[in-house]
Amino acid sequence: MTSHPLDPATVKAMVDEHLAGFFRSTRAELDPIDPFIAELNAEIEDFVLGGGKRVRPLFAWAGYVGAVTSPGADPAGAEEDPSAVIEAVSALELIQACALIHDDIIDFSDTRRGYPTMHRRIESAHRARGWSGDGERFGTSVAILAGDLALAWADDILARSSISPAALSRAWTAWAPMRSEVIAGQILDISIEAARDERPESARRTILLKTAAYTIERPLHFGAAIGGADDRLIAAYRRFGQLVGTAFQLRDDLLGVFGDPQVTGKPAGDDLREGKRTELLAHALVHLDATDPAAAARLRRGIGSATSDDEIAELSGIIAATPAVAETEQAIAELTRSGIEVLSAAELSPAVTGVLVDLAHAATDRRH
Template sequence: MVHPSRPSAPPWPDAPVRADSRLADTRRAIDTHLAEFLNAKARSSTHPPLPDEVSEILEQFLFHGGKRLRPLLCVHGWHAARGEGEPSEVIRVAAALEMFHAFCLIHDDIMDSSDLRRGHPTLHRALAARHTEGRTPADARRVGTSLAILVGDLAMVWSDELLRSADLPPAQLAGLLPLVNTMRCEVMYGQYLDVTATGRPTPDLGHAMEIVRYKTAKYTVERPLHIGATLAGATPQLLHELTSYALPLGEAFQLRDDLLGTFDVPAATGKGHTDDLRDGKHTVLLATAFQHADPAQHASLHALLSAPRRTRDETDQLRRLLTATGARDRVESKIKTYRAQALHALERISLPSAAGAALRDMVDAATLRTR
């Protein structure tokens, strides 16, 4: 069922990443561990046994693309703290981060009513399609959503199992768990902020940036780096220095994602390109547009975002407004600023040369990507 030897895509297709063979080997090691774990679950004789569908559909979700950004940054953190080689326990912790990310994405897609993820149907849509027999379309959607919530919950449980079965010495595990718990709470907080602000975009740029910081920057970059570095015995000073690199990089990553999600096409991004506009997400892009809109543009933004069903022409009009207000250019400028901050912070950290090069590559990958 699971295919641990399947080839892995590069972290970001078309990104100018100088990835060496070690990066590809690391990704394969993480994927292999995930595949072996799911195979073991599929073969398990525990009672009650899991339906075959559960392991199968979670495997499909995990291996239908994905950047593996968080586990790779975990390994980069290990090397940044002068950890040697890539021990199996580090790979297992990295795999646990990817399993936790699967949980986050599955639930996020449900909350956003998204149809696509990585160019494929989201998990709740895929499960709805599997359970149509004898059901109305509405009932099938309800069942698909309910099952996806459960599969997402299971991914969270399994992420904890992966972490606790990594054969870490008790002292090392005790030092790691507070960081993992903090990461989990931070991303839940960021998601909570996101959900409560959805449908009510305002000029409040500070609130939009708070969502970015907790939902993306800390969860995606800072904490994975901290977790890997902590495994290698990093000092508090090094963790602080990594934060100065991680937060601007994570913020640039999210702002690039906002631009791609608004102005690109689903074939490039692998997900619906109007989801944020459809839902009225309180993004930095929209907050910036409201800040700089003249009265007529402000009224048009409100009218278009309030429309219960927006036509394609209206969506195109909204994009033109985001450009005309200068929001698109201003967000591009912010990305450049955060990119420069991340690179400057990196120059001030004493790192092994390979770790420094890998983290510089991550800056290019996160800020210059096209999908």
């Protein structure tokens, strides 16, 4: 087997092995503090290892492999121990754990990946122990701190990984903006909703920070930096990530309104129920304001407040009747094609280009 495998299942298994090892050593240190701390650590471990496709580590690893096989890279990047690089990129999963735990508190979500969210798990532990006080408040308080632990641990995994000090220093040039961007994107998401800001360009700015930068652009940049990539490759990766990452979110917007519950595993029109301010919705409202103000008003009233299947079907019907759906499909296709074009010009090995093109199609053609 090559030391730089690109097959997603193999990479995922390597990432999971490192994460399992991290939890083993961290829990050996922290579990003895107290039985409840140990129970919480077990919940965090279960949350991280129990789900997720390891998309961000996959992009970061592909970014690294692409860098070390590209003509312009610093040869030092290829001297990193592949296992150390996998260790470093696995840190992305702990950022994701913090993001999900804190987002679920903010959104009052009860389930995540089919299981109770972290604050609900902790609320259950409170009840099971017959503890006093408000269990819901306890769940939220401890889940805020559980997310903090995950965020601190993400940085610990990276900082204490066995990549070289020079690689660590390069890695942080992508790692620092990535963390600020995803948090800023989440703040932007909440604030444009509070501001009733319906402009498509505001939704797009949120997408670029919260999805594109965080899911593709910066993970690729992060892996590339570890691999000593030159500025040209980093620029290509980042542009690819912005384009394909945006297409990925637009696909999510469509699935959130029109996805098949049998395939997505979520209720039909989930985004409409939750009142998500997507770019798809923003475009639909622009069209409706110009052509059918009554339908625009109905859509505005129903978003986030409609609960019955009939109402949800009515709202998705209103959106379906606008050109926003076809325009979004076209945007996805164009963004994905442009992203792949940028990549093709980047002098990457065919194997790396192949895996990134596959990941791009998987992210933008998916049905769930």
